[in-house]
Amino acid sequence: MAFSRYKDLPNKIKSWNIPLIIQVWIFFLIILFFQLIWGNFEIEIVNFQPFIVISDAIGNFLLTIIPAIVNPLFEVDITREGISLLLPNGLYVNYIFNLSGIKQMCLVIVLFLIVPGPWVKKIWFIPLNLFIIQITVLIRFFMIIIHCLVQPEHANFLPDLLFGPMFYIEILIIWLAWILIVAKTATFRYPSSVNR
Secondary structure, eight states: HHHHHHHHHHHHOOOOOOOHHEEEEEEEHHHHHHHHHHHHHHHHHTOOOOHHHHHHHHHHHHHHHHHHHHHHTTOOOOEETEEEOOOTSEEEEEEEEEGOOOOHHHHHHHHHHHHSSOOOHHHHHHHOOOHHHHHHHHHHHHHHHHHHHGGGGGTTTTTTIIIHHHHHHHHHHHHHHIIIIIIIOOSOOOOOSSSO
16 A cells, blocks of 8 residues: 555656756755864864955955945944944944855855856856855945944844844855856756656
């Protein structure tokens, strides 16, 4: 009786979208291994000299541009003190390595070097997405400052609850754009030759 349920299994397997399933697994395995490697070697990665230089450049840009945008926009007086921004309500917002977006940029580079697709398209797609990540970093820092001005009592919750998942959703959307639109290595359409 139980065997009769599975006698049509070969036809059902043929109707699955195998290329998409394989690429979804590749995506999640790359993210999992990347997180494991980053977590185990985070101290060495954070102290890697090129990353320090990049992080300092990003931090200098953010700590300069945010007061220039927020001060006239909200009529406040945010001042920079070293690696911190002093808000009018007395809060300090410190720039740290985790706010630079370097981890997410490294993930995008690793992901798109490994996933299937034409290298000619990867040459422009990877830098475009590094730029998108940096735009997100700017928006994230801007939102942290605004949130600390408006609701300073919840300042600690915003980065953990909103921005961590936001980056991974963004990377998932970038990856879907790659496999479905740019590289066209998979599709959501199922094979039509098999009767279901």
